[in-house]
Amino acid sequence: MSRSEWVEISPTLVDPRALMAVRDMVDRVAPELGLGQVDVRYVARADMVPANERATPTVFTSSGPDLHGSAIYTGAGGPGWPPRPTIYLVAGAFKPNDVLHEVRHLWQSHTGFDGDQAAREADAHAWAGQRIKTLPGPWRPPRS
Numbered sequence: 001m002s003r004s005e006w007v008e009i010s011p012t013l014v015d016p017r018a019l020m021a022v023r024d025m026v027d028r029v030a031p032e033l034g035l036g037q038v039d040v041r042y043v044a045r046a047d048m049v050p051a052n053e054r055a056t057p058t059v060f061t062s063s064g065p066d067l068h069g070s071a072i073y074t075g076a077g078g079p080g081w082p083p084r085p086t087i088y089l090v091a092g093a094f095k096p097n098d099v100l101h102e103v104r105h106l107w108q109s110h111t112g113f114d115g116d117q118a119a120r121e122a123d124a125h126a127w128a129g130q131r132i133k134t135l136p137g138p139w140r141p142p143r144s
């Protein structure tokens, strides 16, 4: 499988309604999880972003092109690390569940969640799936 490089982009390149909705969602759930301020940053595949629109050099790499988001929990990681717990969302690709999923990963790191990668993913998936049901407004999934 090929690796993909992701770069941070300016939030001005993201739909402002999505920016507001994500901020609202993160600010609702972060306190519930005992997290303080959570930063939200946006990334795009490096080969999709002109050099002059990149906010940073490569932020991270992934094993494939179908990433929706990522989470970095750090407060004392040193140079090159975000100063606060941060979720990275792939501009134009993330869904509401992905936002919750990534915040849950921050909680897992915050609390020392005991589990392997599969357990972490299962917990984040399950929590996001439950929490999304009780969010108000545009984040509530349509009834089927």
Ligand SMILES: [Zn+2]
Pocket: 101, 105, 120, 121, 124
């Ligand atoms: Zn995950």
